[in-house]
Amino acid sequence: MSDTVETQLFINGAARPASDGGTYDIFNPARPSELVGRAAAGTPDDVEAAMKAAHRAFPAWAALSYAERAEMVRKVAAAITQDMEEVEARARLFTREHGKIVFETRLEISRLGERFLQCANYADRLEQDEHIKAAPNDTIITRQPRCVAALVVPWNWPLVILGAKLPQALMAGNTVVVKPSANSALAPAMTLSRIAEMLPPGVVNIVTGSASRIGDAIIGHPLVRFLNFTGSVDVGRHVMKVTAENITPVTLELGGNDAGIVCHDADLTGDVFQRLYRASFMSTGQICYALKRLYVHKSRYDEVVAGLRTVVDAQVIGDGLLPETTMGPMNNAKQLKVVANMIAEARAADQDVHELGQVPDQELYQNGYFQRPALVLNADVSLSVVRKEQFGPILPIIPFETEVEAIAMANDDPFGLASSIWTADTQRAVALARKIEAGYTFVNAHGPSAMDNNGPFGGFKKSGIGRNFGYEGVTQFQGLHSIAGGPGMIL
Ligand code: NAP
Ligand code: MG
Numbered sequence: 001m002s003d004t005v006e007t008q009l010f011i012n013g014a015a016r017p018a019s020d021g022g023t024y025d026i027f028n029p030a031r032p033s034e035l036v037g038r039a040a041a042g043t044p045d046d047v048e049a050a051m052k053a054a055h056r057a058f059p060a061w062a063a064l065s066y067a068e069r070a071e072m073v074r075k076v077a078a079a080i081t082q083d084m085e086e087v088e089a090r091a092r093l094f095t096r097e098h099g100k101i102v103f104e105t106r107l108e109i110s111r112l113g114e115r116f117l118q119c120a121n122y123a124d125r126l127e128q129d130e131h132i133k134a135a136p137n138d139t140i141i142t143r144q145p146r147c148v149a150a151l152v153v154p155w156n157w158p159l160v161i162l163g164a165k166l167p168q169a170l171m172a173g174n175t176v177v178v179k180p181s182a183n184s185a186l187a188p189a190m191t192l193s194r195i196a197e198m199l200p201p202g203v204v205n206i207v208t209g210s211a212s213r214i215g216d217a218i219i220g221h222p223l224v225r226f227l228n229f230t231g232s233v234d235v236g237r238h239v240m241k242v243t244a245e246n247i248t249p250v251t252l253e254l255g256g257n258d259a260g261i262v263c264h265d266a267d268l269t270g271d272v273f274q275r276l277y278r279a280s281f282m283s284t285g286q287i288c289y290a291l292k293r294l295y296v297h298k299s300r301y302d303e304v305v306a307g308l309r310t311v312v313d314a315q316v317i318g319d320g321l322l323p324e325t326t327m328g329p330m331n332n333a334k335q336l337k338v339v340a341n342m343i344a345e346a347r348a349a350d351q352d353v354h355e356l357g358q359v360p361d362q363e364l365y366q367n368g369y370f371q372r373p374a375l376v377l378n379a380d381v382s383l384s385v386v387r388k389e390q391f392g393p394i395l396p397i398i399p400f401e402t403e404v405e406a407i408a409m410a411n412d413d414p415f416g417l418a419s420s421i422w423t424a425d426t427q428r429a430v431a432l433a434r435k436i437e438a439g440y441t442f443v444n445a446h447g448p449s450a451m452d453n454n455g456p457f458g459g460f461k462k463s464g465i466g467r468n469f470g471y472e473g474v475t476q477f478q479g480l481h482s483i484a485g486g487p488g489m490i491l
Pocket of ligand 2 (some may be wrong): 257292293384385386387388389
């Protein structure tokens with residue numbers, strides 16, 4: 001496989017190279033010497049042009065009715081998955097630049113389309129103002145778009161995460177400047193360009209490039225009236241400092257260290273171990289709301305370990321383009337090292353570490369950024385794999401005696417993104433969920449394969465500020481505006 005692609009910026013309705021002609025190379029994480037393509041290395045001048053284009057396009061876009069914007073958003077939704085051959089080619093390119101298996105890259109593209117459609121369907125509800133009739137004023141509470149929104153996404157699920165921001169920002173009436181991650185820019189930039197060219201010039205602008213060169217130029221730009229960022233806590237903290245200068249409102253979706261609690265009465269039949277496996281190991285564990293700590297009632301501990309171990313050990317680790325592969329490499333050497341260090345620390349502490357799965361091609365495995373899926377049994381809760389976000393294929397499993405103890409362990413963490421309760425008693429699940437410090441709790445499931453996008457999603461504590469998805473995911477891109485008049489004047 002030697003074809004390489006080149007992607008461009010997209011500003012003011014047209015594809016263009018970086019202002020200085022610069023590009024950067026993206027290599028295949030399964031075969032790090034294989035060049036997959038070159039993305040345009042945007043410059044601060046390109047950011048300036050993108051911001052100005054978005055600002056110019058705003059009044060006309062904002063002046064459209066929700067129904068008119070919904071019609072365009074629906075057309076985009078249909079176009080994303082219209083040409084199956086193109087989707088397949090893009091998914092394969094995406095796997096080559098990212099590492100994740102092609103089943104997942106196809107899923108990213110189709111989910112993006114679904115999320116556009118879902119947002120278009122909020123049009124009628126968005127149209128409604130709230131009316132208050134009470135002396136001394138009658139009040140119309142309306143919402144208006146913020147203007148230019150900057151959207152910054154990480155490498156792990158770039159299109160799915162854009163699906164939580166981009167159609168929402170557009171339906172709300174904003175124009176946008178998008179910055180994909182340097183680590184996965186080719187398929188995202190191609191897909192976004194297709195979307196941008198279907199909309200009026202300047203409504204969607206795309207600037208690829210390294211954060212060190214253009215990051216602050218985007219997040220600190222005075223024309224940005226709203227910033228929606230997904231990424232790490234460290235960069236999120238930096239974003240808050242930079243945006244403080246312009247008092248730019250932010251939504252931050254940061255990391256997670258999600259706990260799952262398996263109760264004494266959990267139903268461990270059917271596909272439960274497949275669900276637990278996917279919860280933790282989908283995308284080679286590189287998911288913000290993957291299951292990252294599993295607490296199991298001591299009466300079911302051996303059963304859970306045996307069942308999960310069997311499923312994990314059956315996984316085939318290799319090149320994500322091969323049909324037999326069920327787990328690809330990690331995306332990059334830096335993240336691989338984080339996980340390797342956690343495994344080394346656990347082994348040095350004499351922990352019960354099991355690196356599992358089948359590796360048909362040892363040479364590939366040694367040369368790429370691969371890590372076999374691992375379980376750490378009876379994990380000591382002071383280990384990094386428990387205390388920190390692993391963002392990779394390793395899961396600590398910890399027994400508990402009482403639900404009070406399980407909730408206390410789940411909440412003893414600086415993050416509060418998602419969580420899960422596994423029980424046959426759904427009332428118990430809801431009661432326990434209410435005690436968890438997290439923005440989302442799944443019942444008998446966890447992670448992207450169980451996500452329906454209807455509820456607002458986001459974190460407590462260091463997992464972030466604000467919510468994406470759902471109706472609230474659209475209205476975050478708007479500001480409230482009260483219009484008041486004396487009795488009978490306006491209502
Ligand atoms: P990251 O290093 O924080 O980067 C996220 C994005 O921010 C990338 O596009 C990055 O660009 C950009 N960036 C970095 N510095 C910037 C700056 N000064 N100004 C503007 N943009 C800047 O995170 P990552 O390593 O890509 O992703 C992994 C992390 O994201 C994990 O902690 C994970 O939990 C979190 N995450 C959270 C969610 C959620 O919904 N809560 C979802 C997915 C991932 P470059 O890539 O070009 O450096
Ligand atoms: Mg952890």
